[in-house]
Amino acid sequence: MKRKLVLISGSKQTKLILNKQLIDLLGNYISIHCFAIDEGLPKEIEGDVVLYSSESIEEEAKEILAINSPNEIVGNRTIHYKHISQLLKIPVHTKITEKGLNYLYYLKAKQNCIINKSIY
Numbered sequence: 001m002k003r004k005l006v007l008i009s010g011s012k013q014t015k016l017i018l019n020k021q022l023i024d025l026l027g028n029y030i031s032i033h034c035f036a037i038d039e040g041l042p043k044e045i046e047g048d049v050v051l052y053s054s055e056s057i058e059e060e061a062k063e064i065l066a067i068n069s070p071n072e073i074v075g076n077r078t079i080h081y082k083h084i085s086q087l088l089k090i091p092v093h094t095k096i097t098e099k100g101l102n103y104l105y106y107l108k109a110k111q112n113c114i115i116n117k118s119i120y
Contacts, residue, residue: 006047006069007034008061014053015039022051041065049073 007022009015015036022032030048035041037060045061046068052058053075061067 002029002031003049004031004033004047005049005051006045007032007051007053008041008045008057009034009036009053010057010060011038012036018053037061037064044068051075 005022005026007015007018009018015034019032019034022034026032033047035045037057041061041064044066048069049071050067050069051073052061055074058072058074
């Protein structure tokens with residue numbers, strides 16, 4: 001029986017994007033169940049791992065539902081894995097605008113993400 005990962009995001013669009021990425025990367029190994037706060041949540045969520053798309057989503061979700069999981073992960077800004085090669089072509093110390101970050105499919109920001117450490 002596959003272990004269960006539960007994704008909680010803020011919006012339907014983020015849920016769909018992250019769900020596809022998780023299925024592409026981990027779908028053969030774990031069962032993936034996704035929820036978006038703006039679509040409504042069940043009263044209780046249970047899984048082997050709960051993945052929140054950001055800190056603010058973690059805080060909001062914990063206020064409105066019971067979470068039963070031995071493991072929780074809070075996402076940082078993430079890179080769509082299909083676009084990593086584009087990121088690696090950017091020269092060191094290149095300034096990247098927020099629009100540029102969106103182009104590379106970054107999600108909700110956090111100051112200490114890996115791109116800030118390696119490029120700025």
